[in-house]
Amino acid sequence: MQTHDRKMLVIIGEAALEKSLVRDARSFGAHGYTIADVRGGGERGDREARWEADRSIEMKMICDAAVAEKLAQHVLASYAPNYALTLFTADVGVFRPQKF
Amino acid sequence: MQTHDRKMLVIIGEAALEKSLVRDARSFGAHGYTIADVRGGGERGDREARWEADRSIEMKMICDAAVAEKLAQHVLASYAPNYALTLFTADVGVFRPQKF
Amino acid sequence: MQTHDRKMLVIIGEAALEKSLVRDARSFGAHGYTIADVRGGGERGDREARWEADRSIEMKMICDAAVAEKLAQHVLASYAPNYALTLFTADVGVFRPQKF
Amino acid sequence: MDPVVLFFLLGLIARIAKSDLRLPESLYDALAIYLLLAIGLKGGVQLAQQPLATVLPQALAAIALGACIPLLAFPILRLKLARADAASIAAHYGSVSVVTFAVATSFLAAQSVATESYMPLIVALMEAPGIVVGIVLARTGSAQRIAWGALAHEVLFGKSVLLLLGGLAIGALIGPEGMEPIAPLFTDLFKGVLALFLLEMGLVAGGQIGDLKRAGPFLTAFGVGAPLAFGLLGALVGHLLGLSVGGAAVLAALAASASYIAAPTAMRIAVPEANPALSIGVALGVTFPFNLFVGIPVYLHYARWFGGS
């Protein structure tokens, strides 16, 4: 069975961004998204998920390269200056190309 | 240290599938699996994980390409028609080739 | 927008290792890490996350290939003989190369 | 109307108003486990004081009632729906809602209407038969076979039946004195926990409104008509069994209620081609609130009517 190339854009950041990120993902044309609760640490210190202000999420979207690129650009410009945030992309293969 | 190429098959879907997916993974020859609780949205609407019927899981298996392919085919055929489900593969490198 | 190649090292293992792994990640030069609570199964049996001794975590670090390699080597040598543990790497692209 | 019902309303409003109020998933699970166990325990303590054999006719009748309801619901639902969807919804109505039972019991207590002590046993017995019949209906005339073994396991060891029966058994074994030290948790807090759980149910039910709109007026009408009809049947059966007015009203409420714990899980596995948005939408979005706000007092009327009082 053949797989089709897509991009997976992964955004790790403050839980406060969840609503906005979901809205953005939809408006930039991602067909879906998946979110997990995570904890972690980076430039902006440790985020241990002990209480509201300290929670982080990891959001992943599978989409075509163009959508991933535009969404990433928007997220970087809108949130990266002020929020704990990590972004990366990876190449993935999907089986149902029309779905993503 | 050299890494060895393997496939990671990732299945995101309804929590009700967990038992079946674990059974399938074993019977198709995956040596292991990892599951996280997630929420998300896609074609079949938003799944916010507020209660039982609304929960989703993300399951990943690292295996050789043949196992990944057969398992994916089975999952697509058995569950995709009736369940909220996303499948993708990615290339990963492992350090202990005999383990996967 | 251009992405820059990095490695993502993913470590899945017993929750008891969390503190040590975070310490190691820092001392080997990873700029950050993200952890999720997971459950799973492998060589060392099923880990269902029902209580303390039964919990697993998935930790991911984005770093350059050299750091990933050294960290992986250390983790394999220190923990793999005695702990339920899975390690793999994947290629990812980041947008802010100085961050990782 | 019981005061705890206002918590449901608060949850419903919060969800419809898109408030960020969200109960943690594990709290939902914990509250559900508590309620099932507490209902079982309370029933068990009372059962202990009564020879079990005397309950047999009522027990069998309850099982039969649960099995009949889907057979009645199915042909009506088939008018508009595919076989799998009709069968799945029928199964939800054949099974029972434990929270509806709890609210009905507490409503009757507030009205000083006595009920038979073994009603929690009836709840446990009525969980499964409707589900089994629903699955059979879905598979009749289809090539797919029913996994009877897995189904039997699900029915006997599913979370809700296990906790209800387990609680009943423990309650019967420990009796009133054994219950005393654990009563502050399992008895005194019951009503408050029920209120919290209804808050959560309101939040969940509020999320079904969208699905319901898509489902259309037929299903919404069914969600109101079915409890009224099955409640009448339940009250009649209760009357014929010689239950007290309170007992008949509870049986009516059980018959009128639709499951949203055991049935959705079971149907998702056994009849995956049924759309869960339809069954959960009508059970939780229409029938559950209807029973809370309107149905329960009506079922007491039914019971009084048959009871001739």
Add this chain to the structure above:
Amino acid sequence: MDPVVLFFLLGLIARIAKSDLRLPESLYDALAIYLLLAIGLKGGVQLAQQPLATVLPQALAAIALGACIPLLAFPILRLKLARADAASIAAHYGSVSVVTFAVATSFLAAQSVATESYMPLIVALMEAPGIVVGIVLARTGSAQRIAWGALAHEVLFGKSVLLLLGGLAIGALIGPEGMEPIAPLFTDLFKGVLALFLLEMGLVAGGQIGDLKRAGPFLTAFGVGAPLAFGLLGALVGHLLGLSVGGAAVLAALAASASYIAAPTAMRIAVPEANPALSIGVALGVTFPFNLFVGIPVYLHYARWFGGS
């Protein structure tokens, strides 16, 4: 000092000593939901026995007080901080800490000092105004516009306001008799749950010490001086409104307290360029413990002083 405050100390010690003690996230959420709802319910039951119109002047004054505090705090904070940070911290102090309210109320009860029954309503009303003013301060003279619609929604349907007001409404509707069956959960357990929540707050506050050190002496001094000053203002306003000594002390504690539930969430979205480590560090790491250990008795002194007793 209330015994429950020792639980805060235990949590603080555990965190500073790097103990592995950690309360599950969902327990934190569950306890917070419980406390908000329980405070609302208790207030509602008491409100039910009193014509609402008589509370209007106090309600308006409380809203005005909450709105004024950031205006007073902002210029002082601007001496050392960027606009966004000063505005965000000001917003935290304009809003209120529900747990500080609970501890103050319980301290006064232990001292047999009566308070007005409608104080929980005042808490709900004082949550939001300070936050709104803080956001306006942050945006004044800036190109960025305020999303008034989203802000209004946040203010009215944010978790804490919704639970407080929801609890108040339910309490008022069900009255004392309706409250009785749910009192074992929502009244009897209140103090114990508050103790557990303070344990968790200690664990969280202990984690702010590092941020605080980085923030420097100015902010630490503010964290002590602000509650003393705003507490005085609150006591004065309470006196002028004709509140009892207990009521004025509670209003002082509310004015002196800084929000760490509603405000951090709201400011993170509305003023993202403000550094949350500063505002949370001072609110939770300095002012919250200061109020628990020192402030609350001081505010009672204030109130007695104005009250002339």
Add this chain to the structure above:
Amino acid sequence: MDPVVLFFLLGLIARIAKSDLRLPESLYDALAIYLLLAIGLKGGVQLAQQPLATVLPQALAAIALGACIPLLAFPILRLKLARADAASIAAHYGSVSVVTFAVATSFLAAQSVATESYMPLIVALMEAPGIVVGIVLARTGSAQRIAWGALAHEVLFGKSVLLLLGGLAIGALIGPEGMEPIAPLFTDLFKGVLALFLLEMGLVAGGQIGDLKRAGPFLTAFGVGAPLAFGLLGALVGHLLGLSVGGAAVLAALAASASYIAAPTAMRIAVPEANPALSIGVALGVTFPFNLFVGIPVYLHYARWFGGS
């Protein structure tokens, strides 16, 4: 046998029958935190009424007892097991099970057998010594060094010791009057929460059966023989210390119990080459249920026997 033990049985049956019943992880954590804190508080309130110095001999003897047990267990375990495994299992038995303590206490209370008020302090003191000795046993004659600093930290600030000692300290400081407002949570609910926790322990223990089968008959026999022997030792020590019959029975139960909160965590870090399936399998799969169903009454017999009554 205490009624709460039936909840353990229900959990065990559910797991063995592969029921989908599963308590949320965070509920497990929350219940454990509650139990530790509640036991500490209760003990602290009673300690407050007694000069601490009088407890010193018993305290030292309990520490010594905890440290000796692994030394006795180790050579027997070495007959069949590798050094690390033998040492790790020995450490589990040297430490104590807080839930076994709670069930024993409640069993004795039901039998109207009085116990010394400071027993919760003894529990806290007996958590760690056995673990430390077990680690030393594992490392004796090995090249690996013990991280004494980390170990001391773990021992003093580990979750269970911290909550027990913290509860004791708070209880002692607030005394009976301070305890009153938080008693509805920490005292009245204790038995019910213990029942729920036992349900969860049953679910966990049921999962150890497979490991146990692999471990073979030697370890299973050890899991029954060890508590009987160490219980006898505990009762003897209690008698020699001049404890009451109840106190000696509790000390016997503590000696006979095996830790499954503190020890597994500590050993996993300090002696990673030990197989946790063995130690947890025997501690939780054999000794814990054995103590619940058989051991505790036996230890009371022991104590009565020594006590000559």
